Amino acid sequence: xxxxxxxxxxxxxxxxxxxxxxxxxxxxxxxxxxxxxxxxxxxxxxxxxxxxxxxxxxxxxxxxxxxxxxxxxxxxxxxxxxxxxxxxxxxxxxxxxxxxxxxxxxxxxxxxxxxxxxxxxxxxxxxxxxxxxxxxxxxxxxxxxxxxxxxxxxxxxxxxxxxxxxxxxxxxxxxxxxxxxxxxxxxxxxxxxxxxxxxxxxxxxxxxxxxxxxxxxxxxxxxxxxxxxxxxxxxxxxxxxxxxxxxxxxxxxxxxxxxxxxxxxxxxxxxxxxxxxxxxxxxxxxxxxxxxxxxxxxxxxxxxxxxxxxxxxxxxxxxxxxxxxxxxxxxxx
Amino acid sequence: xxxxxxxxxxxxxxxxxxxxxxxxxxxxxxxxxxxxxxxxxxxxxxxxxxxxxxxxxxxxxxxxxxxxxxxxxxxxxxxxxxxxxxxxxxxxxxxxxxxxxxxxxxxxxxxxxxxxxxxxxxxxxxxxxxxxxxxxxxxxxxxxxxxxxxxxxxxxxxxxxxxxxxxxxxxxxxxxxxxxxxxxxxxxxxxxxxxxxxxxxxxxxxxxxxxxxxxxxxxxxxxxxxxxxxxxxxxxxxxxxxxxxxxxxxxxxxxxxxxxxxxxxxxxxxxxxxxxxxxxxxxxxxxxxxxxxxxxxxxxxxxxxxxxxxxxxxxxxxxxxxxxxxxxxxxxx
Numbered sequence: 001x002x003x004x005x006x007x008x009x010x011x012x013x014x015x016x017x018x019x020x021x022x023x024x025x026x027x028x029x030x031x032x033x034x035x036x037x038x039x040x041x042x043x044x045x046x047x048x049x050x051x052x053x054x055x056x057x058x059x060x061x062x063x064x065x066x067x068x069x070x071x072x073x074x075x076x077x078x079x080x081x082x083x084x085x086x087x088x089x090x091x092x093x094x095x096x097x098x099x100x101x102x103x104x105x106x107x108x109x110x111x112x113x114x115x116x117x118x119x120x121x122x123x124x125x126x127x128x129x130x131x132x133x134x135x136x137x138x139x140x141x142x143x144x145x146x147x148x149x150x151x152x153x154x155x156x157x158x159x160x161x162x163x164x165x166x167x168x169x170x171x172x173x174x175x176x177x178x179x180x181x182x183x184x185x186x187x188x189x190x191x192x193x194x195x196x197x198x199x200x201x202x203x204x205x206x207x208x209x210x211x212x213x214x215x216x217x218x219x220x221x222x223x224x225x226x227x228x229x230x231x232x233x234x235x236x237x238x239x240x241x242x243x244x245x246x247x248x249x250x251x252x253x254x255x256x257x258x259x260x261x262x263x264x265x266x267x268x269x270x271x272x273x274x275x276x277x278x279x280x281x282x283x284x285x286x287x288x289x290x291x292x293x294x295x296x297x298x299x300x301x302x303x304x305x306x307x308x309x310x311x312x313x314x315x316x317x318x319x320x321x322x323x324x325x326x327x328x329x330x331x332x333x
Numbered sequence: 334x335x336x337x338x339x340x341x342x343x344x345x346x347x348x349x350x351x352x353x354x355x356x357x358x359x360x361x362x363x364x365x366x367x368x369x370x371x372x373x374x375x376x377x378x379x380x381x382x383x384x385x386x387x388x389x390x391x392x393x394x395x396x397x398x399x400x401x402x403x404x405x406x407x408x409x410x411x412x413x414x415x416x417x418x419x420x421x422x423x424x425x426x427x428x429x430x431x432x433x434x435x436x437x438x439x440x441x442x443x444x445x446x447x448x449x450x451x452x453x454x455x456x457x458x459x460x461x462x463x464x465x466x467x468x469x470x471x472x473x474x475x476x477x478x479x480x481x482x483x484x485x486x487x488x489x490x491x492x493x494x495x496x497x498x499x500x501x502x503x504x505x506x507x508x509x510x511x512x513x514x515x516x517x518x519x520x521x522x523x524x525x526x527x528x529x530x531x532x533x534x535x536x537x538x539x540x541x542x543x544x545x546x547x548x549x550x551x552x553x554x555x556x557x558x559x560x561x562x563x564x565x566x567x568x569x570x571x572x573x574x575x576x577x578x579x580x581x582x583x584x585x586x587x588x589x590x591x592x593x594x595x596x597x598x599x600x601x602x603x604x605x606x607x608x609x610x611x612x613x614x615x616x617x618x619x620x621x622x623x624x625x626x627x628x629x630x631x632x633x634x635x636x637x638x639x640x641x642x643x644x645x646x647x648x649x650x651x652x653x654x655x656x657x658x659x660x661x662x663x664x665x666x
Binding site for chain 2: 218223238248249250251255258259260261262263264265268
């Protein structure tokens, strides 16, 4: 029987237990994926702490939002995938497991040349950043964007996408050294939180302001800075849960410059929207991963058995880019 | 020489002075309109009080955002309009005047059967409501919307548009009698501020919430109610200036239900966007005004000379629907 990390309660990492589990029955349009690697996300930590329960339809007690692996079995009416296909994708949960069952159409063909480890570090970061900047934010070629927490996996994906699609970006972060280390992936300017004056930097580079702010932090101080950084009719996109969701913000700048403030999450997306994003990835991004124009940044890869250590590393905040778990079964790429 | 109401300072209505003025020179793509009627808007009051200066490019000292009248002269390269054409439209200012110069393409042909008074009460209310509900809010047939200040000109326009395009609406207002008097224009449910429980009404009618809130009020109490009324991924659209733009709002519901909060104004629109809206009006709304499916609600019509009294009436808040000034020159329709 395959193994999965189950949540046996909520709290510190010792609530994670590696157990054998029964793979769900395959529906007629489903494929069974042998998971070779799974990417970690902050939502995994919040879920483990008990403050962010799994969405409806996802396994309630197996964390993990993205995977890369090989199709091992297909349902009776599957037409799109066949055993042996290399696939990756987003799920609402269940990726901390050696086997996963998903609808064939929510899988993404792993771009040629991308390893399983890199593939497992790609989907959530790049689709979140793409959706935030271009779909929710409406960023266009020539526009400036502001990326908060630029050294995160999503931040590094965002700066790459910004450059790849002809936009320019300002990145912020708490640590100058780590920020400078990632700037080459696509930042045009950077500001260290609490040290550099963001407003001056925005005025110098982006004139009347940036078109889109991608905010992974929230908090009233940051949101206030973000709104002040936006050009008229600019869009602030909050991704996921904020540090302090109870923060109060002042509506005045929203009104006077006709701004939009919106929030999005990826984990709660229903199947049809995961399918839409999978198609978008294949159509718009896959070629750029094959030719190296876009690439995930993996900080650390750990064996599947060390999921607790992987989560502890993520909680420490010392990493730059993604943390990936490897299931080292036969056939791992 | 034609006359216009000029702002001779800022403050009470006595800063409005009726004076002769020189009509601006006609550019090659401009038309000169003999104004037969002009609609009042709350922005006129704020401008007079000195807290909402005219946008760039508009006359700094002549208020008035919408007009109806007759083309009297055309510029050298005008192809779209000719003298005698009945036109109406939005301007950034200058409609409290007997003559107005505008680009030919920002004029809207007055729908057949609509009087000048009604035409002057139509453009701002219906285009604001249309843009807020359908363009900024993304309302679709079958959706519910919530209209705050439903007895205002924009509110009554919004409930008509909601019904006309197959949507349903809940309206709110301070006065039950006035709210019930306008409900027949298109409300499916109503709530009196401070008396009825909006959340109960929303749950009863709109299930998990309304798709769009059109808010003309703002203020943290109302915004809190609005956000609580929205369904997941719903949109709150703030129109114009709030009573209290310094209000603080709590971001938690925005985040947890992935809401969008945006603000829009009409007065500051550049020419090209006024042209876009004029075309939208002719294509999508004109026929409905001709056949009576949509109609402006005029509370009071006053002669041009009584602009001060007209503004006082608006400030009193006792009106339901639009207040219109009539310029009773020859040829008035």
